[in-house]
Amino acid sequence: MTHQQQPAPALLPELRKHLKDLEDTSHPIETGLFDKFEAQLTGQLIPQPLLESLIVQLSTLLPIIQQDPTPLNSLIIKLTDAFTFSDVLELKPPVDFLAGLQVSAQPFNILTLTLLRKAALRASDAAIVAGKPELVGALIDLWLCTADIGVAQKADEVLWELLRVDYSGPSSSNDHSGFNGTLGGNVGGQGLMWRRLFKDQDIYGKLFSICNLKAGDSVTKREKTLAQARLLDIIPRIASLDWTSLQSQNADIERQNGLHENEGLLDFAAVYMVDTKDDVLMHLALVDFYSALLRSCAEDQSLSSSVASLGSTQTISPPLDFMVSSGLHARTSAYYLDPDNPEHDPLDVSFLSSRSANYLSVYALCFPSHLLRVPAEEPVSMERILLRSSQELDISPGKWAHGASPAYTLHLLASIPRMALLPQRSSPRNESVILKIPCKPANPDALHTLATIFNGQATGAEAAAARALHALYVSNNPNFYSSLVAHAETIALKDSALAALDLISAIITAKWEPLPITKTQTTARFTLPTEPEFIARLPSVVSPPPPSGIVAILTPRSQEYVLPYLLKPAQTFTNLVGGRGDAESAAYKIAVAKYDALKLLHTELNALSTEVDGLKDVLGAVSKRVSEGAWSVGGEVGGRIGTLEL
Secondary structure, eight states: OOOOOOOOOTTHHHHHHHHHHTTSTTSOOOHHHHHHHHHHHTTOOOOHHHHHHHHHHHHHHTTTOOSOOHHHHHHHHHHTTTOOHHHHHTOSSOOOHHHHTSGGGHHHHHHHHHHHHGGGGSHHHHHHHHTOHHHHHHHHHHHHHOSOHHHHHHHHHHHHHHHHHTOOSOOOTTOTTSOOSTTTTOOOOOSHHHHHHHHOHHHHHHHHHTTOTTSOSSOOHHHHHHHHHHHHHHHHHHHHHOGGGGSOSOHHHHHHTTOOTTOOHHHIIIIISSOTTTOHHHHHHHHHHHHHHHHHTOOOGGGHHHHTTSOTTOOSOHHHHHHHHTTHHHHHHHHHHOTTOTTSOHHHHHHHHHHHHHHHHHHHHHOHHHHHHSOTTSSSOHHHHHHHHHHHTOOOHHHHHTTOOOHHHHHHHTTSOGGGGSOOTTSOTTOOGGGGSOSSSOOHHHHHHHHHHHTTTOOHHHHHHHHHHHHHHHHHOTTHHHHHHHHHHOTTSHHHHHHHHHHHHHHHTOOOOOOOSSOOOOOOSSOOOOHHHHHHHSSOOSSOOOSSHHHHHHSHHHHTTHHHHHHSOOEEOTTSTTTTSHHHHHHHHHHHHHHHHHHHHHHHHHHSOTTSTTHHHHHHHHHHHHHTOSSOSSOEESOOHHHHHO
């Protein structure tokens, strides 16, 4: 390693003298001196001989220091920042990685992990680490056993980065037997770290024994559950690269830990490891793990046409296949879909219902075509999700007004395919669960959900469904736009005002698609209606639903409220005593959001055909208002009465 020769930092002589003084273990560490020296190092390189000499002096002190060694560790990390792993291996005296990775050596763990992490920058260096089984074993022990959260996180990062740089599998994004594209195809490793972790009997056995509650050792249950949480955290990432590594690797070790034939680390972690009956917190972590596992190999939406031809239980995702075949998919979903099941502990339901709904949200987002194909009578089907969601939304206006909304149910509705939210041919005239989401009273969660449903960057059939859902909702809520503007103007309810502006912006930028004109022959239960069928379902139709969000904003029902509001100057409170406090902060944030919505309106108006009646006048007024900035000239003083009442 070479450096350009530059003058040494001015404090170097003083620091070296202080390091000499620290050989007397009773001498106090001058933390300020270390901080100042590190500041001098910024952008400055120490000449190579001095650098090596300083590192040796610091390293010699570490074994004998009896005070907090953090200042010394920090300086070593700073001095070796530009080092490669080869440079680290050449240091004299050599770095004792094994000693530094011991759980008992907590003051030196971060320093050692930082130096070891340099091996994750090149596959050849990762191979060197893989060739040292004692070193890999110490890393696993530290990762799973340390009580220090920061150290555990650092060890997790080092282990994962070593695995990632050493990955040698296929780079096809559709081959779920291995790599799924997480690294963008940058594959150049030899797979030695993978073989060390999953094929070395001692190393592989640690993943089980340290986390197994039934293992006869001295590790406490609390320590076991910490290790379990760390193992659950890394498995979805491993699954995203190499699914097969999580299957059976060593039948003897797996059998010793209670697994059956052909069951591997994934089965251990997902099915056997966690005490779900007596540890609700770990049960929460387990459900979150299931969600992360589904995300690791999401359905390729470009394959939706071929997927549609598969049977309802077939997928192209090993994680979903595993969840379904093991019964975990139904069991996890039941905490939300079937909360009154006598097999459930009421305490578990109270904690797990929202996590279960989040799991269903991930399932709906990652595997929409699979969800749409599941038969209605199955434990987890679209019909059951819609029924349960409808029940959850049956709450009083007072609860909506006071923010007691079922946020996890709203998130679930924003995640499922929009096609399923439309009234189907077999349903009553206007039956759609979104009609239970109120636009009044103001509720931020409800407004954000509507924004996602009406826009959400939808394309294709989803964009056509978004258009239809907007038309259905507005026709059943004639005061929709006036309510939105009222919420946006009520600065006292900042979150609701910002959510209303988010919804206005979502509609302005929505790029919708038309519904089909003729019926398509299909056996699918959830389909888009034809344009005539849909219009016939609306309670009152003067003209066809708007073709896009910007046109919807220009319709009389919206234009009467939204355009005047956006063109008005922003509200301010500088005339009030203490006006620079919270109200002023809310007014500023809302003014910025309002101006952002105005600029979006200006952009979308410019993209419209100039042949639209009255567009030139509207565009001129909007352009003028945009040029004036967020506050315009002489902003409106004061807000709605609701602001002063609070």
